[in-house]
Every structure is written in C-alpha cells, then in structure tokens.
Amino acid sequence: MSTVGLVVEYNPLHNGHLYHIQQSRKITDAESVIAVMSGHFLQRGEPAIADKWSRAEMALRAGCDLVLELPVAYSGQPAQWFAYGAVAALAATGVCDALCFGSESGNADALSRIADRLAAEPESMRLRLGALLKEGLPYPSAYAAAARQLLEASGEADAAFGLAQPNHTLGLHYMLALRKLGSPMRALSIRREKSDYNQSSITDTAIASATALRKLVVESGGALDGLAPYVPGSTLAVLRREAAAGKAPVTWDAFARPLFHLLSSLPASELGTYAEVTEGLEHRIKGALRELRSWRVDELLDLLKTKRYTRTKLQRTLARILLGHRKEDLDAERLAAGVQYVRVLGFTARGQALLKRMKKTAAVPVVHTAADGDWPYLAMDARATAVYAAALPASRPADAWRDYTVPPVRA
Template sequence: MKAVGLIVEYNPFHNGHLWHLNEAKRISGAPFAIGVMSGNFTQRGEPAMTDKWSRAAMAVKAGVDLIVELPVVFSVRSAQYFATGGIRLLNHLGVVSHVCFGAEMPDMAKLLAAANALNQPAVITAMREQMKTGQTYAASLAAAVSARASVDAGLFQSPNNLLAIEYVRAINTYAPQLVPLPLKRLAADYHDSLITSPIASATAIRAAILQKGALSPGSTAWQALPPSCARQINELINAGKAPVTLADFSNIILAKIRAMRLDALAGLPDITEGLHNKINQAAFKATTVQELLAHSKSKRYTITRLQRIIIHALLETTKDQLAQFDQSGPLYARILAFNNNGRRLLKEISQHATIPLITKTAHYLTSKQQQPGSLSPLQAMLACDISATDIYALGFPNPVWRAGNQDYQTSPLYIAD
C-alpha cells in the first residue's frame, strides 16, 4: 500500500488543488493520497480563513484520502522549515512513496542543483553578506546561488519555486527514498489577486470572500471551487465560523507586543539585528495590526516575515523552542480527517509509522498537564497546537464558537465516500 504525499494549506481547497491531487495520483501511480496540512495558522503568518477541521473535510470530500496536521511550530515558518517539517512527517508515516508539489519551473535537474547549492558553506556566507546590504532573504539567496553555484537566479523569484527547492533539499537530507515529483503550476500565479478562470489562486478566492461574503452560485469565486467546498464555505460563513482574518486579532497582538519585554521580543523567531526595537516602537504607534506591519516594514523585512513574527508573539513561540523542535522534527501525526481509503491507510500506517498517531488529544496531553510543569518534547509540541487552536477560536465572527479546548473536544472527521 503506497501513497503520494502532498504538503498543503488548502486555504481554501480550490480547483487548482483538485487538479494537483489528480495529477499527483496519475504521475506517481499511487492509489492513495495523504495531505500534510497546516493547522489554524499558515506559512505566510496568517490565520487560515476557515478552521483546520473544516479545511480537512473539504479536502477529503474532494478526494484526498487522509489529512494529517503539520504542527504549528513548522507551519508558521520560512520555506526551509515548513518544507522540512512536512517531508519529515510524511516520511515518518511509513507508507509514502512519492511527494508531489507545484513549481513555476518544475525542472528536476535545476531544482536539484539549487538544493545542493544551498548546502554549500560558500553560498551561505555569500547570502549573509548580501543580507547585510539590506536585501531580502530571497533576493540575497538568489544572488549568492547564481554567483557561487551557477544556478539560475530566476528559480528563486517565486514562493512555489523556493518551496520546491526546499522540498528537494529536505528529501535528500531526511528521506532519500521518497521520489520528488515537481508539477508545473497551472494557470493562476501564487499572488494573483483576480479570478479570471476556473483555476484561481487561493489569494484571489480569499479576497473575493472577504469582499462579498457568502459565495453566489455561478459567481467566478464559486466556479473556482469544487461545489462541495463552495457549499461548505457558505455554511461556515452563515454560521459565523468564517472568515477569520489577521485583523480579527489586532487588539490581542498589540496587547501582547506592548506588554512584552524587549529581551522577550528579541527572542521571537525571525528577529534579527534590532528588529525587536522597531516592532516595539511600532506597537505603541499602531492602532491595528495592519498599521503595526506598515510601521515595521522595510526593504529587508517583508510583510510575510513580519506576519510570521507577530504570530509567534501571539502564540508565544520562541527561537529556543523552535531550535529544539527543528532538531527532533515532528513527533506525532495528528489525524484531522479521512475517508474509507484513509481508514485503510491508517491501519497500514499504525504498523509502519515511526511516530505516534494521535486521534484523541487527551491520550497524550490533558488540559491539566498543559499548566506549567515538566512536559515531554512531544507534549510541548502538542501544547503549541492546542494553544494555537484556543487562540484561533477567538477570531470566529460569531462569539458562540469562541470557547477553548476544541482540540480536546473534536475528533478526527470520517467522511464517507
């Protein structure tokens, strides 16, 4: 029993994801598909528009057989750590043979050359020197790799290519038996903000939902989604469980940052060279999270990086914590949703997995154990996920859904075929 692995966010699941799923099964020849999906907070440093169980259910209804949560300590990270967390988790399951991912330039030879270049000390040194001139990480990386390793700098100009390179790099390091399958991104670009065809970017679909609210059948946004996903999004909107946005956490984020000591702010992931002072000052000028980002942004520090930093402040994750988790990698596989094939996969995974499968949170960490005390590394990682869900719930439009402890009360969703 072999499966193709997909590292995803599905925010929300759209027709491009459906095409990717079907192509992944076709080119891999694997009869099953497993998605490792960000939970309630995403790689760009934003809350997902809908909660993790709803997004997992949409994906399974569309044909993914099993959705496993990527722990938040890997999901709200730069491309290297996001990709590495996803690859290591898929590898731990023991049933994945291929990993399929999108890229603007799906040339395996070029992706491999770039991945190998990133492991060269001379390239890393050159990149750091470039960053001292005020260049962003991506721009510095492109310049260093193209100069030192004769790799096309254009490879580094899109988020999907960066992720693809990091997937290949992580596979080489942690799971060389997995077969990487780069797939050319279809139609819409990652950053496209308009819907011009049935294949649209998640960015454009989210923008349409925020602008218009519930989706009208036949609208361009509706047509960009599988019908079951469009209907479920409307149900969530009508129930006041969506959309959840970064702006919904403005007061909480500003309160957290204003109350943080400078040394604690300096200990947040991605903070370097005095950025904590700038964010501290910005927090006292800003009245919204968007103003906080605007006051903190510079040529060197992109909005995405700043968003990740403020989510780390919100969740109280630190550099030291993440360094430990990066050493261990994912310590469990948290099941969010599955279908009949997924049930078969779970039986097989239970015999081959090298980490525990979590279907009931309290079996590994109780609410009482979450209080200050001695937690195992697995419990500490799981506590971050539970806390992230407790905080995320405060962003639901309808207050009736904002109670905590939802990770203890929600079981994996079984979606009958």
C-alpha cells in the first residue's frame, strides 16, 4: 500500500487544500494519504479557527486517511523546525513513501538541487545568515538572501529561484529535513493555483487562501455563509456545528484576557525567559502595554511590529508566553532529537489499516491520547488544549482535558 504524506494546518480546509489532497494522491499513485497537522496553535503563531479534532474531521472527510498531530513544540516554529518536526513525524511512521507539498512554482527538482547544495550547512552561509539577522532581517528573508549569495558565488543557475516565497522556503526545509533524517521518502510539489499562501483578498470564484477566508469570517462578524463557494460542504458543516456549540470561529481575541494578564503581571526579566522572546523584546512588550487603548491582541501586535519583529514572529512570541513555553523547553538540541511518538487525531477504514502496519514499522510509539505516555512534548500539547478550551465561552471544564479523554476521530 503506497502512501503519500502531507503537512497541513487546514485553518480552515478549503477548495485549494482539496485540490492538493486529490493531486497528491494522483501524481504519486498513492493508495493512502497521511496528513501531519498542527494542533491548536499554528505555524504563524495564530490560534486555529476550530479545534484540532474538528479540523482532523475536515481532513478525513476531504480524502485524508490518517491525521497525525504535529506537536506544538514544532507547529509554532519558523520554517526550519516546523518542517523538520513534520518530516520527522512522517518518517517515523515507517509507511510513508512520498511527501507532497504545495509551492508557488511546483518545481520540486529545483528545490531539491538547492537542498543538495545547502544540506552540509556551509560555514560561509552560516556566517552570512548570522550577519543578516544582526542587521535586523527576519529569519525567512535572511535565510533566502544567504542561500542566494552562496549559490551565486558558486555560479549556479538556481540562484535566481524564488526562495523568499513562503512555500518555496517551506519546501526547501522539507527537503533539507529529509536529508538530515536520512529518509528515503520522495519529495514532490504541486503548484498553488489562483491564490497565494497569505493573500488576504479573494480574486477567484472558488479558490481563496485560508488567510482571506478567516478575514472574511472576521469582517462578517463570525458569519460562515460567505465561505460556501470556497470550502467543501463537509468543511462548512463542521464549522457550522462548532459555531452552534459556541466553539468556533476562534481568533486571538478569545485569548486577550489571559494573555494580557500574563504580560502585565510578569516582570520583564521573567518574560525574557520565554521562547521567542529575544533581543530585549520583553522591554518592548512592557512599553507597548502602556500605550494600549483597548484589550485587543491586534492592537498590541500593531504597536510591537517593526522591520525586525514581523507580525508572524510576534504572534509566535505571544503564543509561547500564553502557553508557558520557556527557552529551555524548545532548545535546538531537543528539537533536533525529533519526535518521540506520533499522536493519532483521526483515521478512516484505510487509515486503520495503516495503523495496523505501523505497529510493525513505526520507529516510535503510536499514541491515541495524552494518557498513553508522559513525553514532555505530549504534555505541552495537552496544556495547549487546556488553554484553548478555557478561552472559549461555551466550553466546559471537561473540555480542558480532552487530550486525555477523547479518542481519535473516525470517518
């Protein structure tokens, strides 16, 4: 049984994602699809529009067979560690033959050649990257510039390739992760159609980015009807159900009070111990709090944003503080060790067959709830669920413990 792996967030799952699932199965001739999905807090630092079990259900109803959770230790990271954690999870299953990701060009061969050149992490590139970061460039821009300079110095034609584009950056890091992990998985790419990764406007009648769709929901006061042309019917049904239960759509505003309590009550010296709080950002946060006119996270982000501190960087920082993640919890040595388990969020009948195979092939334990082990990253995911649940007005105290009590979704 051949299997293709996808790295996803589905925030929410839309028609472009459905196309990606279908085309990934087609171009790899795969019988099964495994999705590694971010949980309650995502790669850009945002809370998910709906909880992870609901989004896993969206994935299963759209054609995925098995949904695994990317630990929050990795899901809230820049491209390097986000990609590494996701690829490590797919590789650890022992059943994944290929990885298929979306990109601006769909040109996996060019990214693969660049990955071959950069896999050894040349000293000249590391020095250039460090210098650019000190100059204030955000990590993605600095990495792309350092890589381009190295390639140009080598006289390689691929130097002109669009590494600064977000999905090219992720794709490159997927390929670098495959090499670091020694994984035999093939890497393929599908060209994004009709909408860019973070495009906030809608320019097509059926395809729109998740960013644009979330904006549409916010601007409509939480109404979901406007999503109908852009998402599968199954996605809309799940979102409507969760909205009726008072558990969606979720935005940063749901977390404003607990977040501002922490930011206001903790001294700057303690804020500085949290992951992503770098270069004196704790003092900038304290200063911005005195300028606030409302208890809104968006206003705080606007006050904090600079050339060095992008919105994405700041959202990741606020998420780490909210979730209680310290620098030592997420140091490079721990992250480089890879996943210690794979967590199942949902499966179909075909996914159940994959799970049976994984009992023999998986390099790490396969768990269904947080009660199945005591790994630090699994405990972090359970705490993230508690924080997420407590912020929802319609949630019950029992919802904070769902990681221990709720079995995987079956579809």
